[in-house]
Amino acid sequence: MARLDGSEVEHLRRAITLAQEARDRGNAPFGAILVGEEGGVLAEGRNTVTTGGDVTGHAETNLVRSAYVAFDAGTLAAPTLYASAEPCPMCSGAIFSAGVGRVVYGLGAGRIREMFPPDEENPVLRLSCRDVLAAGTRRTEVVGPVLEAEAERVFEGLSQGVS
Numbered sequence: 001m002a003r004l005d006g007s008e009v010e011h012l013r014r015a016i017t018l019a020q021e022a023r024d025r026g027n028a029p030f031g032a033i034l035v036g037e038e039g040g041v042l043a044e045g046r047n048t049v050t051t052g053g054d055v056t057g058h059a060e061t062n063l064v065r066s067a068y069v070a071f072d073a074g075t076l077a078a079p080t081l082y083a084s085a086e087p088c089p090m091c092s093g094a095i096f097s098a099g100v101g102r103v104v105y106g107l108g109a110g111r112i113r114e115m116f117p118p119d120e121e122n123p124v125l126r127l128s129c130r131d132v133l134a135a136g137t138r139r140t141e142v143v144g145p146v147l148e149a150e151a152e153r154v155f156e157g158l159s160q161g162v163s
Contacts, residue, residue, distance in 0.1 A: 004104065004146055011035050011082045012106055012147055014044075015059075019084035019154045022046035022059065028162035029154040030059040032083040034067050034100070042079055043067040059083065060091035064098045077101045084151050085112060086144060089125045092132035096140060103129060105144035106151025115155060116162055 004012065011033060018031025030047040045063030049055060060083055067076060076099045081087075085107040087095060095103060109128060118124045133140040145151075155162070 004143075007039055008082075008104065009147065011080070012104060013150070014041070015082045015084040016106060016147070016151050016154060018044055018046050018059065019151070022048070023154055026050050029158075030084055032059040032063045032081060034063055034079050034081050036075075037078045042071065056090065058088065058091050060087045061094045064094040064100070068098050073099050080104055084154065085109070087129045089127045089132050092129045096133055096136045099138070100140065102141040103133070103143070104146065105129065106147045108145035108148060111145070111148065111152065112155075112162065116158070
């Protein structure tokens with residue numbers, strides 16, 4: 001398991017808090033933040049699939065959309081994206097396309113699939129964030145899972161699949 005310094009732990013915990021906020025608003029529990037080189041939060045995102053009526057409204061994709069408009073490519077290459085759970089293939093592609101250079105995530109996708117087995121109503125692409133980003137032509141560092149037990153708590157009591 002990777003080790004995070006104190007500020008990184010706090011950033012990941014903020015992403016987990018955003019995941020709880022998404023759940024409290026009726027969405028699947030996923031959150032993400034983008035943190036600059038100096039440690040300041042540049043953007044935050046929550047899952048809005050249900051409330052926004054948009055299947056692409058994942059926390060990381062929402063975050064990347066807002067950050068890509070607000071910052072230039074050079075600025076986006078330096079920050080770290082902290083996600084409450086492992087970014088899905090769609091979000092990983094968005095992260096790569098925006099040029100984000102580092103991703104740290106809490107709960108792994110494998111654990112999510114254990115808790116919510118895929119079925120016809122909840123299909124999944126079985127590609128890890130690492131695999132998607134490793135297929136790119138520029139390096140994106142991936143760290144995770146970390147704080148997995150904490151990140152898993154926001155899923156407690158859910159009885160159906162998540163996206």
